[in-house]
Each structure stands twice: as C-alpha cells, then as structure tokens.
Amino acid sequence: MKLANYVYGQWLEGAGDGIALQDPVTGEELVRVSSEGIDTGRALEFARQSGGPALRALGYEGRAALLGAIVEVLSAKRAEYFDIALRNSGSTEADAAFDVDGAIFTLKSYARAGKALGPARHLKEGARVALAKTDAFQGQHFLMPLTGVAVFINAFNFPAWGLWEKAAPALLAGVPVLVKPATPTAWLTQRMVEDVVKAGILPAGALSIVCGSARDLLDHVGECDVVSFTGSADTAARMRTHPNVVARSVRINIEADSINSAILGPDAQPGTPEFDLAVKEIVREMTIKTGQKCTAIRRVFAPAAASRSLADAVAAKLASYRVGNPKSEGVRVGPLVSRAQQAAALEGLAKLREECETVFGGGVDFAPVDADPAVSAFVQPTLLYCDKGLDARHVHDVEVFGPVATIVPYADTAEAIALARRGRGSLVASVYSGDAAFLAELVPGIADLHGRVMVVDAAVGANHTGHGNVMPTCLHGGPGRAGGGEELGGLRALATYHRRCVVQGGPALLEALSRDAADAALLGS
Incomplete structure (x- = not known):
C-alpha cells in the first residue's frame, strides 16, 4: 500500500x-x-x-x-x-x-x-x-x-x-x-x-x-x-x-540538536528526596520512547561526592527494565525507529566511549526480548561515566539519539555552570536541589543558553511535569545549538x-x- x-x-x-x-x-x-x-x-x-x-x-x-x-x-x-x-x-x-x-x-x-x-x-x-x-x-x-x-x-x-x-x-x-x-x-x-x-x-x-x-x-x-x-x-x-x-x-x-542536562545540587546526596527524584527522572528520560526525544537527558552533572552513588542507583533501576518487542509482556523499552537510527546511535555511543567508562549496558551480547537482533533496531539502555569534565569533547558535542546518558562529576557551582554551558544551547535543563544559594547562582548562570529550566526540590516532589515533557502553556525551543x-x-x-x-x-x-x-x-x- x-x-x-x-x-x-x-x-x-x-x-x-x-x-x-x-x-x-x-x-x-x-x-x-x-x-x-x-x-x-x-x-x-x-x-x-x-x-x-x-x-x-x-x-x-x-x-x-x-x-x-x-x-x-x-x-x-x-x-x-x-x-x-x-x-x-x-x-x-x-x-x-x-x-x-x-x-x-x-x-x-x-x-x-x-x-x-x-x-x-x-x-x-x-x-x-x-x-x-x-x-x-x-x-x-x-x-x-x-x-x-x-x-x-x-x-x-x-x-x-x-x-x-x-x-x-x-x-x-x-x-x-x-x-x-x-x-x-x-x-x-x-x-x-x-x-x-x-x-x-x-x-x-x-x-x-x-x-x-x-x-x-x-x-x-x-x-x-x-x-x-x-x-x-x-x-x-x-x-x-x-x-x-x-x-x-x-x-x-x-x-x-540539543544535549540537555540534569544537574544535582550539592544538597542532593543519597537518601535525600532530591537525589531520589533525579534518579527516577534520569531513568525515565533514558527509556521513554527509547530516548528518542529532543528533550531527553543526555548529560547528568552531579557533585563529585555523590556521582558514583548516583551512577549505581540509576544502573540498578535500568537493570529492572525489559527491552524488546513491545508486544511481549513486561517489555518497557522498545526499539529505535529504524536500522539507520540504530546505526547512528551506535556510532555516537562508540565516540562517547572514547572518553567514558560504561556503568551499565552496551554489551555486545545484548539480546532483546522476542526479537531478532539481525533485523531489529534495538539499542540497550546505556549509562556512561566521564571524569574528564570540561576536558571531555564528545560528551558535550555528540548527541546520541537513543537510550544513552553520561554522568559527569563537578567540584563546585562554577564548574556545574560551565559544564552545562558546554552544550552551547539546549532545550532544557532540570535541576534537583533545595539549596537556595546554589540555585540563585546556577539558574541565572545557565538561563540564557536554555529554553527551559525546571527546578525540582522536595516541596515540588512528584508534582513536576517532567524534564522531557513539553507543556503547551510553556515555551519550547532553545538558543544556539538547539536551533534558536x-x-x-x-x-x-x-x-x-x-x-x-x-x-x-x-x-x-x-x-x-x-x-x-x-x-x-x-x-x-
């Protein structure tokens, strides 16, 4: 037809x-x-x-x-x-x-x-x-x-x-x-x-x-x-x-293109509501539509002391997600839309691995549920960790349009701002913090390079509309690399x-x- x-x-x-x-x-x-x-x-x-x-x-x-x-x-x-x-x-x-x-x-x-x-x-x-x-x-x-x-x-x-x-x-x-x-x-x-x-x-x-x-x-x-x-x-x-x-x-x-960020404040340590909210949203953004969203989280900036704990928490949740044929019971993550998109995502992932370590996923023997890898277009959700910060290149420049995110530790607020700005213009950044001093410095420090900044703390909790969810009553778009x-x-x-x-x-x-x-x-x- x-x-x-x-x-x-x-x-x-x-x-x-x-x-x-x-x-x-x-x-x-x-x-x-x-x-x-x-x-x-x-x-x-x-x-x-x-x-x-x-x-x-x-x-x-x-x-x-x-x-x-x-x-x-x-x-x-x-x-x-x-x-x-x-x-x-x-x-x-x-x-x-x-x-x-x-x-x-x-x-x-x-x-x-x-x-x-x-x-x-x-x-x-x-x-x-x-x-x-x-x-x-x-x-x-x-x-x-x-x-x-x-x-x-x-x-x-x-x-x-x-x-x-x-x-x-x-x-x-x-x-x-x-x-x-x-x-x-x-x-x-x-x-x-x-x-x-x-x-x-x-x-x-x-x-x-x-x-x-x-x-x-x-x-x-x-x-x-x-x-x-x-x-x-x-x-x-x-x-x-x-x-x-x-x-x-x-x-x-x-x-x-937009290499969007999630940013944990210095107060978002393991065990806090802000930490848990960030983990939930990172996993959601990596898996909903298999990461094929222009607003999806690609980079995660976390205080150095909490970054490894964050990586472990995100990896643990990803491990519980079944990836495969959406017609099969219990599957929560489907394929990319085509073999061409799969090839592009795997090529980008290979570049990121040049400067990152793999925390979860990306295995060569990955087998999707009820699907033939030889004809299907699956990419396993993959979490990376990069300790090179501003010296990294691909992490800030390569958008893998699939279920891939990279955690990058930061030392202080100034470095968090600089890392977010390395995206050279993004649709959205989400911030997980209740630290008023941190937010007062960070939000103005990144706002001119972002179309939307979403701030989530314990008081907001689960009431937020989502990092990647575009609300019709709010602006969608972004400067610079994001298209202007x-x-x-x-x-x-x-x-x-x-x-x-x-x-x-x-x-x-x-x-x-x-x-x-x-x-x-x-x-x-």
Missing part, C-alpha cells in the same frame, strides 16, 4: 515505487510513500488562495472551535493511532501515549485558550502613539495574521505531537498548514491528516500533507510563509541558506504566524481597525 498525499484539495499517490516504511522489530514492510510528481508550488498556492482566506474569515474564536472538533476526531481514533505507532515506530503503550495523547492535549489547550481572543481577526498591541501636536495623526501597532502557509518539515520521533503542536497555533492564527513528515514514521501523521480531512472540519486548503522527499518545496516558499523544521543541525543549516529562503527573507523556525527557535508558550506561539506593523493615520481609522482586534497582551497569558 502506498500512502496518498493530500494537496490542492485532492488525494494523490506519488509516482514510482516509493520508499518503504518498516516495522523496527521485525523488519516487515508496512507501507510506501512517494512525493514524486506532486506539484509543491501548486500545493502552496492553493493553500494561500483557498485555505488562508477561509480560515481568517472565521476569527480566532471560530478557529478555536475547529481545533476542538479536531480533538474529537483524533480522540475517537486513538486506538488506531496506538496500533500504527506500535507497528511503525516500535512504540510501547507508554511511548504511544506520550506522542498521541500529547498531541490531543496540546490541541485541547489551544482550543480552550483561543476562545479568549473572541471573534477578532487581528491583534492590537499597546496604546496609540501621538505623532503630531494634536490628535489628528497617530500610530497604532497591530499584529496581522500572515497570508502565507505554515510549512512543517518534521522529525521522525513524534509523528503525532510534532504535527499538532505546530499546527494548533498556526491554524488558530488563521494560517493554513502543509506538513512534510519525516519519512520513516510518516504513516501516523498521514493517517491523522486523512481522518481530519474526511471529517470535513477544515476549509479546503487549510491542511495539506506531502509524504516522502521534500524535493523542491523550499523553492516555492515566499515572504509571507513560515518554515518550521525539527531535525539535525546540518539540515537546518542547509535550509537557512537555501537560495530562495535567503532571497525572500522567509521566516524560519528551527529546533535542532521558539514554539508553544500558550498564546505566545501565535506571534510566529503574525506580522507586526504600525498603521499611521487619523483617530477614526485607527478606531475602526481596533474594533476588530483583540488585545495582543493576551498572548502573554
């Missing part, structure tokens, strides 16, 4: 044999995808001319209602999506829930938040500015929805959430969406789009999908479009410098899909434009 593309209001199969999507446990071919013969320029123009005007005519409140209707469709199909995630991504039930339920929750959040903007069609920012000695000539800043397309070129690890966490604010802003999912796991994204299209919720052209190669897609984007990419820094660099993107100053939002992009953050995300402009004129004109505007201050709520 070949998955169809949905463009210019039509379902079209790509030409040729296409690319096979496989079960990462058995190697079985599942479906094929192809974008050959698809006119991407026409697809974008149809979205601009048909989908965009129809969406913007509804106002924010009307578009929020559309998101709510999408939630109902996806919720009804949840079991089918879990089955696709199991077969195409090797997802355990917990892994599938993280992706699928996360997508539905994010859509619900934006459906609810969008109602606060009412029937308005654009946003008014701040008070009027006097431009003359009298009130005859004034200025008013507005945020106007873009008249282009939100183009999503997504990663393989979140085929459900990766689509809807981007699409929810774009659609709410009145901007149509064209998604190009990562090929290895495109099936789930395509099925969700198919279900929403069949339900007739969105206007024609509001949602399009191209499966397979992006081909010449970037040749056709324009100055009113937004391109959002999640993936490797190398690919992101090529996209930023694409001749058409540069020539037309296309807005581009990037989430790239921003997503989510509640209604703040709408700013990506609006253009700020100032209208200068008489009071009557500005009053007329303001009557159809919601207060942009609501984006910060």
Whole structure:
C-alpha cells in the first residue's frame, strides 16, 4: 500500500515505487510513500488562495472551535493511532501515549485558550502613539495574521505531537498548514491528516500533507510563509541558506540538536528526596520512547561526592527494565525507529566511549526480548561515566539519539555552570536541589543558553511535569545549538504566524481597525 498525499484539495499517490516504511522489530514492510510528481508550488498556492482566506474569515474564536472538533476526531481514533505507532515506530503503550495523547492535549489547550481572543481577526498591541501636536495623526501597532502557509518539515520521533503542536497555533492564527513528515514514521501523521480531512472540519486548503522527499518545496516558499523544521543541525543549516529562503527573507523556525542536562545540587546526596527524584527522572528520560526525544537527558552533572552513588542507583533501576518487542509482556523499552537510527546511535555511543567508562549496558551480547537482533533496531539502555569534565569533547558535542546518558562529576557551582554551558544551547535543563544559594547562582548562570529550566526540590516532589515533557502553556525551543527557535508558550506561539506593523493615520481609522482586534497582551497569558 502506498500512502496518498493530500494537496490542492485532492488525494494523490506519488509516482514510482516509493520508499518503504518498516516495522523496527521485525523488519516487515508496512507501507510506501512517494512525493514524486506532486506539484509543491501548486500545493502552496492553493493553500494561500483557498485555505488562508477561509480560515481568517472565521476569527480566532471560530478557529478555536475547529481545533476542538479536531480533538474529537483524533480522540475517537486513538486506538488506531496506538496500533500504527506500535507497528511503525516500535512504540510501547507508554511511548504511544506520550506522542498521541500529547498531541490531543496540546490541541485541547489551544482550543480552550483561543476562545479568549473572541471573534477578532487581528491583534492590537499597546496604546496609540501621538505623532503630531494634536490628535489628528497617530500610530497604532497591530499584529496581522500572515497570508502565507505554515510549512512543517518534521522529525521522525513524534509523528503525532510534532504535527499538532505546530499546527494548533498556526491554524488558530488563521494560517493554513502543509506538513512534510519525516519519512520513516510518516504513516501516523498521514493517517491523522486523512481522518481530519474526511471529517470535513477544515476549509479546503487549510491542511495539506506531502509524504516522502521534500524535493523542491523550499523553492516555492515566499515572504509571507513560515518554515518550521525539527531535525539535525546540518539540515537546518542547509535550509537557512537555501537560495530562495535567503532571497525572500522567509521566516524560519528551527529546533535542532540539543544535549540537555540534569544537574544535582550539592544538597542532593543519597537518601535525600532530591537525589531520589533525579534518579527516577534520569531513568525515565533514558527509556521513554527509547530516548528518542529532543528533550531527553543526555548529560547528568552531579557533585563529585555523590556521582558514583548516583551512577549505581540509576544502573540498578535500568537493570529492572525489559527491552524488546513491545508486544511481549513486561517489555518497557522498545526499539529505535529504524536500522539507520540504530546505526547512528551506535556510532555516537562508540565516540562517547572514547572518553567514558560504561556503568551499565552496551554489551555486545545484548539480546532483546522476542526479537531478532539481525533485523531489529534495538539499542540497550546505556549509562556512561566521564571524569574528564570540561576536558571531555564528545560528551558535550555528540548527541546520541537513543537510550544513552553520561554522568559527569563537578567540584563546585562554577564548574556545574560551565559544564552545562558546554552544550552551547539546549532545550532544557532540570535541576534537583533545595539549596537556595546554589540555585540563585546556577539558574541565572545557565538561563540564557536554555529554553527551559525546571527546578525540582522536595516541596515540588512528584508534582513536576517532567524534564522531557513539553507543556503547551510553556515555551519550547532553545538558543544556539538547539536551533534558536521558539514554539508553544500558550498564546505566545501565535506571534510566529503574525506580522507586526504600525498603521499611521487619523483617530477614526485607527478606531475602526481596533474594533476588530483583540488585545495582543493576551498572548502573554
């Protein structure tokens, strides 16, 4: 079976044999995808001319209602999506829930938040500015929805959430969406789009999908479009410098590599709640989705006196996790999504071992439960220990996109800050400490290189939302190596899909434009 593309209001199969999507446990071919013969320029123009005007005519409140209707469709199909995630991504039930339920929750959040903007069609920012000695000539800043397309070129690890966490604010802003999912796991994204299209919720052209190669897609984007990419820094660099993107100053939002950290404070010694909370979260981040999360913990910085105890505690918990076929009873850790990803992870792990010792995992004779290592894509959860600190290179520069983390001891707060900053920009750091003096120095010392800093102490306990869990009401993104992009953050995300402009004129004109505007201050709520 070949998955169809949905463009210019039509379902079209790509030409040729296409690319096979496989079960990462058995190697079985599942479906094929192809974008050959698809006119991407026409697809974008149809979205601009048909989908965009129809969406913007509804106002924010009307578009929020559309998101709510999408939630109902996806919720009804949840079991089918879990089955696709199991077969195409090797997802355990917990892994599938993280992706699928996360997508539905994010859509619900934006459906609810969008109602606060009412029937308005654009946003008014701040008070009027006097431009003359009298009130005859004034200025008013507005945020106007873009008249282009939100183009999503997504990663393989979140085929459900990766689509809807981007699409929810774009659609709410009145901007149509064209998604190009990562090929290895495109099936789930395509099925969700198919279900929403069949339900007739969105206007024609509001949602399009191209499966397979992006081909010449970037040749056709324009100055009113937004391109959002999640993936490797190398690919992101090529996209930023694409001749058409540069020539037309296309807005581009990037989430790239991120070597995230967990940091234990000097008070987080064995036996303390902070120590135990850190152990639990490190193991969770190494094993949920088999470590295939852009937000997963890759480096763990611990006080030198507690670092070995931490390594022992994490290793002991990892030893109790069964790794293998998610269909088998008791399995908690599945495969990577493909043999190619397995090979990349093992190559990165080999580099880390050049400067680390292995505490747990990584055995050459590792045998997954109920799976043939010769055809499957498993990587055993592996914990490393590196005592080289700032002198290490690979630990701070190589992201192994799998179930691998490295513990690095530090001597004092200044060294902990320096180690965290060696990541050169990360999506998230989590800190486990109740030491006020330590936190007062550490958090400001790392905040400018992190999109999110999560601090957990005994009082927070199990109430925290998780190191790697991206909440729709909070910012997702990070500077430097992490891509420099921003997503989510509640209604703040709408700013990506609006253009700020100032209208200068008489009071009557500005009053007329303001009557159809919601207060942009609501984006910060």
